[in-house]
Amino acid sequence: MGISPTTSACGNEAQLVDKMIGSAYKHVRQVAEYIEYVKHVSAHMAEVYRLVGSIDAVDALVLIIDKIDTIDASIGDLNILADNITQLLAIHGDLTQLLELHGSLPELLDIQANLATLLDNLTEIQTVAGIAANVTTVAGIAPNVTTVAGISGDVTTVAGVSADVTTVAGLETEILDVPAQVAAAAASAAAADTSADESATSAASALASYNAVVAAITALGTPLAFKGVWDASTGSFPAGGAARAGWQYKVSVPGTVNGVVFELNDLILATVDNASATTFAGNWFKIETDLVQSVAGRTGVIVLTAADIDDTATAYKFMTAAQITKLAGIASGATANDTDANLKNRANHTGTQLAATISDFASTVLGGVLTGLSLATGTAITAADTVLSAFGKLQKQVSDLSTSVSTLLALTRREVLTAARTYYVRTDGNDANNGLANTSGGAFLTIQKALDVVAGLDANGFNITVQVADGTYTGAIAFPRVEGAKSSACVLRGNVATPANCVISTTGQFIAVLARNQGDAWKIEGFKVQTTTSGHGIYADGNDSYLYVGVMEYGPVAAGFTQLNAAYQSRIWVQGNATISGGGATHVGAQNGGMVIFASGLAMTVSGTPAFTSFANATMAGQISSPITWTGAATGTRYIVNSSSIINTGGGGANVFPGDVAGTTATQGQYL
Structure with a gap:
């Protein structure tokens, strides 16, 4: 049964509602037909007895069949539902009245949503009815029927059955309750009708905005x-x-x-x-849902008049209260139409005027009042001085002080380089020298003095070299930050050809060569580094530490210390070959996010079989990248990597590092 479309502007909506209600009625009729399949199952229960092989299980299935018979008895209820739907169609027969009640699109959508819920419920009823076609899958399942048309859980008992078939207890998952779903479908239909009645109260306010919607839907067809x-x-x-x-x-x-x-x-x-x-x-x-509802309290087609704009009330003002007050303060008859002569004549003006707005005022006053002011002396002002004399002394003192400050600033201002520069360090030099000549009278005595002088420069993008002569230097050094320096443009260089001739050797110091948050300007090369009593060799520390290392020799370091170490997110890039001539706790180490990276193709030589606790050690997220060749022998563990750290040899294998004890990994350490 359908609803005949009306000739109103909402004809397409009538077809839509008619189609949805007709579809719902069709599905309900199909439910009655599907129940016949359920009855068909009962006729084949003899085969189920044979396949199950258990009299207890068969008894349970008989109870289910009884339940199905009860469901069959509900067909009458479904027919009643069909009759109710017929009545629902009659209730909605006058589509024009329904559209007037639902003059706004949101309310019409609510009806559509309720009808969609009805269709969903009917779909679930179809799913239950379809169980009959799938019961044949019971064959081969023993001792209990575990699935029926995709319903999970063991179907072992049917207890607690009520007269209206509302529950099927004993199942791990509930079997769809057909009578309850039918009741829910009827309730959804009733709710749709109730929603229509409740929407009538808001239809009038939405009617205007709905006219545009009706035109658009009508055009769609x-x-x-x-x-x-x-x-x-x-x-x-x-x-x-x-x-x-x-x-x-x-x-x-x-x-x-x-x-x-x-x-x-x-x-x-x-x-x-x-x-x-x-x-x-x-x-x-x-x-649009935020259309203007009214203007100045009026609705409909509005043409503003002067009465709509109030210049005294708090609403609908055409200017602010301050502007109204300002206009009220203008004298009657006031005009700007006057001659320049009258306007400029001071006799015609009242009130005050700033001196800054009067031309030549300052020069005239100073020329007359300060006549006789002398700046010849800056001596102390006394009580006997005239005002002009006191001003003169004070001005001279200020002038002299300004000159002194300018001189002081010139002395402390950072020198900006205009060309590359080299400083020299020699064992016969003197830190009182300027370091610019490679002579005993020109070179510095200590490496740290040269580094401190470089720290006071603005490199301005030019290279700076600290050239250290052969000899042994016993002072620990720390690289400074250099303003305006490019990456690796500041070089501390010893004897690149024979690093063993230029030695940094410290005693009792914690670190011989320190790079801590100095940026990425420095590179060290051509030295042999060693420590005694205590101390690391080369040590980088801090997330703004980037140190480049060229050709080197690593001598022995004190027990428990490392020859080359990066810690706390610092980076060391090894760019040159090296000789390891002494031992220590570790040759290369990385901790707390520090990284030591060896350039590929380098050759590292171990001489004299030095002893190490572990030749390479990465811990606490440290990383060592060593895709290079190591030659020579050493004693101790080849490597230790743990605590989410990585040692990457580029596939060099477990024996790439010198040592006589196999390396170890632990706590998410990776050896690659």
Whole structure:
């Protein structure tokens, strides 16, 4: 049974409601037909007895069959539901009245949602009815029926059955309750009708905005389908180019797409199939929900008049209260139309005027009042001085002080280099020298003095070299930060050809060569580094420490210390070959996020079989990258890597590092 469309402006909506209610009625009728399949199952229970092989299980199945017979008895209820739907169609026979009650699109969508719920419930009833066609899968399942048409759980008992078949106890998962679902479907239909009555109270206020919607839907000639909400801030229209004509969405997040602004709760309607995801025109229709309801308290077609704009009340003002007060303060007859002569004549002015607005005022006053001021002396001001004399002395003192400050600033200002520079260090030098000549009278005595002088420069992008002559230097050094220096442009260089001739050897110091948060300007090369009593060799520390290391020799370091170590997110890049002539706790180490990176292709030579606790050691997220060749022998563990650290040999194998004890990994350490 269907509803004949009316000739109102909402004819398409009538077809939509008619179609939805007719579809619901069709599905309910099909439920009655599917129940016949359930009865068919009972006729084949003899085969089920044979396959199950257990009299207890068969008894349980008989109880289920009894339950199915009870369900069969519910067919009458389904017929009653069908009759109710027929009545529902009669109630909605006058579509014109329904549309007047639901004059706004949101209320019409509520009815559609309720009818969709009814269809969902009927679909579930179909699913239950379809169980009959799948019961044949019981064969081969023993001792209990564990699945029936995809319903999970063991079907071992049917207890607690009520007269209206509302429960099927004993199942791990509930079997769909057909009578309850039928009741829910009827309730949904009733709710739809109730919603129509409740919506009548708000229909009048939404009627105006709905007129545009009606025109758009009528133009479509296709069913309307509410598809949910749409986030307009994504920059593209919904459904990705697959929207069908009549699909509509509600804006949940405002945004602009293809130059069209969408506000919260606006509606958007597809006007063609496969509506574009990027183009508005010809694909979508926008329905604004925040239309202006009134202006100046009036509705309808409004033409503003002077009476609509109040210049005294707090609302609808055409100017602020301060502006109104200002206008009220203008004298009657006031005018700007006057001659320049009258306007400039001071006799015609009252009140005060700033001296700064009067031309030549300052020079005239100073020329007359300060005549006789002398700046010849800056001696102390006495009580006998005239005002002019005291001013003169004070001005002279200020002038002299300014000269002194300028001189002091010139002495402390950082020198900006205009060319590359080299400083020299010699064992016969003197730290009182300027370090610019490679002579005993020109070179510095200590390496640290040269580094301190470099720290006071602005490199301005030029290279700086500290050239150290052969000899042994016993002072510990720390690299400074250098203003304006490029990466590795500041070089501390010893004897690159024979590093053993230029030695940094400390006693009792914690670190011989320290790089701590000095940036990436420094490179060290051509030295032999060693310590006694205590102390690391070369040690980088801090997340702003980047030290480049060239050709070197590593002599012995004190027990428990490391020859080359990076800690606390510092980086050491090894760019030159090296000789390891002495032992220690570790040759190369990385801790707490520090990294030591060896350039590929380097050759490292171990001489004299030095002893190490572990030749390479990475811990606490430290990393050592060593895709190079190590030659020579040493004693001790080849490597230790733990605590989420990594040693990467580039596939060099477990024996790439010198040592006579196999390396170890622990606590998420990786050896690659």
